[in-house]
Amino acid sequence: MLKVSIHAGLLNERKPENVMASVDIAYQKKEALADYLIASTVRQEGERKPQVLTNYPRWSGSLWDLAARALARSIYGEAKVPPSATPDKRCAYATRLCAVIEHHTKDERSQLLGHAELWQQGPARGVYTVALEEDILGKREARFEYGAKRLDALDLVMRGLCWALFQQDTPGPRPKLILPTCIRVADEDRFDVASLAEPARSGFARYLAATRPTVAPTEWAAAKDYVQFLMEA
Incomplete structure (x- = not known):
């Protein structure tokens, strides 16, 4: 909360x-x-x-x-x-x-x-x-x-x-959901982590570090991991 x-x-x-x-x-x-x-x-x-x-x-x-x-x-x-x-x-x-x-x-x-x-x-x-x-x-x-x-x-x-x-006294348009562009690699949808805008990029990196501490950071992430991040982090 x-x-x-x-x-x-x-x-x-x-x-x-x-x-x-x-x-x-x-x-x-x-x-x-x-x-x-x-x-x-x-x-x-x-x-x-x-x-x-x-x-x-x-x-x-x-x-x-x-x-x-x-x-x-x-x-x-x-x-x-x-x-x-x-x-x-x-x-x-x-x-x-x-x-x-x-x-x-x-x-x-x-x-x-x-x-x-x-x-x-x-x-x-x-x-x-x-x-x-x-x-x-x-x-x-x-x-x-x-x-x-x-x-x-x-x-x-x-x-x-x-x-x-x-720059006005009322709320502006709500943010758009940040979704990366994916390509198919070895039968799996993947995306470039650097393409994510903030705060999603830092949030996703922290999520992976917390949930998979023994896995080295990757620049080429699986789309399913990003979906899990949006649902759980």
Whole structure:
């Protein structure tokens, strides 16, 4: 399961006491095009109605892309995400927030996969900078404007993620499933591992290293192994 936690303050200020909201992203159907169950909890509000994000391609895009869509689904359900309002001098605002993505296992261990910081830029209300970082795809940064009469941490972070990923305040087209071009070699479909785009290339290499530690890495992989990776990793 993935957990997105939003905190008041920057990363060096993160602690359990300043969690503003959290979103759990768990598999409802684990396949190449997966379905995710989205469960969010907001401080001083409680749990929101669970939602489902369907047909999302595994290992084909940024973890923050998945997080942005999960937050959008939690806030707006199946409705189209509307553009955000133009901020004014009376809008609610946050001076600084951070968000982290962690992978939680059944034995309650967690691994940090990505983090984001969002802070107000300059003296004007509603002008923010957002900086993202994640395990495989690295760093992104954007500047944007956001303002509302009531501060909604989930919506503010979702808008920041969208600006960093899509250069707009709503989610862009979902990633396409990364599928390699295969050729028949010795009665087996194979492909060039270097032809895979990230994050699939690094994810596939890690999967093979973890599941077949005694087998030397290969540049010419079997298609059936990639299918297994998409279904299981």
